[in-house]
Amino acid sequence: MKVPVPKKTRNLEKSRKEILDAAFIQIFTKGFQGTSIDDIVGKTQFTKGTFYHQFPTKLDLGYALVDEVIAPMIIDRWIVPLEKFENPLEGILFQLKTLIGESDPKHLKLGCPLNNLVQEMSPIDKEFHKKLKQALNLWIDELEKHLLRGQKSGFIQKSINTRQIAQFIVMAHEGFYGLIKGLDDPDIFKSLYIQLQSYFKTIEV
Amino acid sequence: MKVPVPKKTRNLEKSRKEILDAAFIQIFTKGFQGTSIDDIVGKTQFTKGTFYHQFPTKLDLGYALVDEVIAPMIIDRWIVPLEKFENPLEGILFQLKTLIGESDPKHLKLGCPLNNLVQEMSPIDKEFHKKLKQALNLWIDELEKHLLRGQKSGFIQKSINTRQIAQFIVMAHEGFYGLIKGLDDPDIFKSLYIQLQSYFKTIEV
DNA sequence: AAATTAATATACTGAATAGTATGTTGTCAA
DNA sequence: TTGACAACATACTATTCAGTATATTAATTT
Known part of the structure; x- marks a missing residue:
């Protein structure tokens, strides 16, 4: 058929x-x-x-790139896979290990598509900044949903502000990408990863 | 006279x-x-x-910028002030609060001079990448010295790898700058800061 | 099948830009 | 005081680039 x-x-x-x-x-x-x-x-x-x-213009292509390519990519790579994990913190660490730790160094040298554009274009064009901010907030929002779920399931301390955790985790993703891009050290991921695990211990129940 | x-x-x-x-x-x-x-x-x-x-060329100006302006600036702003603190972790948090938390939002929107160049120029020019890497490693090296001092003075757990902490802290600086630049939220710094404090608790004695 | 419209191609323009060639003037040593 | 050279200025070039004007051809409608 x-x-x-x-x-x-x-x-x-x-x-x-x-x-x-x-x-x-x-x-x-x-x-x-x-x-x-x-x-x-x-x-x-x-x-x-x-x-x-x-x-219509090159800038419009840039806007479409954020909305139609980069934002969906973030959801695909960093959010959707978390559904398989009862404990979202475990899922986040697993994704980090998979998508960064085991990624081709040649690819990592390019950094994070979203972070690259944030750093380059935010101060230059207002509309770009708006789109990029939307993408970041989408990431944070969706991450927080999983953290709230994890909190309800008893994996994360009830007293902790899940918004703050989500923001810190996205900050760490950008930081990971940024430092890995800057330093060329193959060991740097593991080093950062261990310390992030250590941070996670402070929010786990 | x-x-x-x-x-x-x-x-x-x-x-x-x-x-x-x-x-x-x-x-x-x-x-x-x-x-x-x-x-x-x-x-x-x-x-x-x-x-x-x-x-000789525009690129040579860029190299000089990293070596002669940005690298010394990092030492001035993030390293030298730590000398006044017995506990380096306390100094690091104080500097963060001073140089980022209390900084003019108009200025913060521009991000971190070093991070901006790392993200933009590392993949484009080898020599640029080398210079930027040197600056990042200088930052990490000097930070580690203070952490070692803090470890000897009993502020930091002996069992912890100071290199890893230094790398994580520089990662966090870049991440802070990056996320603050992307989001335009005045509360974001405090949020990240609180979570970083929480991380510091895991390495303090 | 003809007419119309939508998707794609081609050739061009004006502005911006890195770099050069050459000219001018301040500084300093003899 | 005067050359000689170093510091700076001016005018130009070749190229690149975003955007436009217009032409062509595939698809759709009538």
């Missing part, structure tokens, strides 16, 4: 996605200001015409 | 410093790639001639 795929050579949504994916990689590597439109379309099968058919 | 100041209108060292200071502010605000040579010299009393008399 095959679904006959229409052999359309033009598809607005697909083209948008392809451009966003190419932009993601390029901007992740070289920064927003260090990436040109020609760089981006050069990595796709399209030309500038397609780009400007989709995005 | 006045020192007769020579009324020289030309001074290589002074000019270099003026250019570096202007570059620091501009790059701190707009990023390295977002700052042009004309931007920089426009903020000084000089012109491009002076700039290229001092620095």
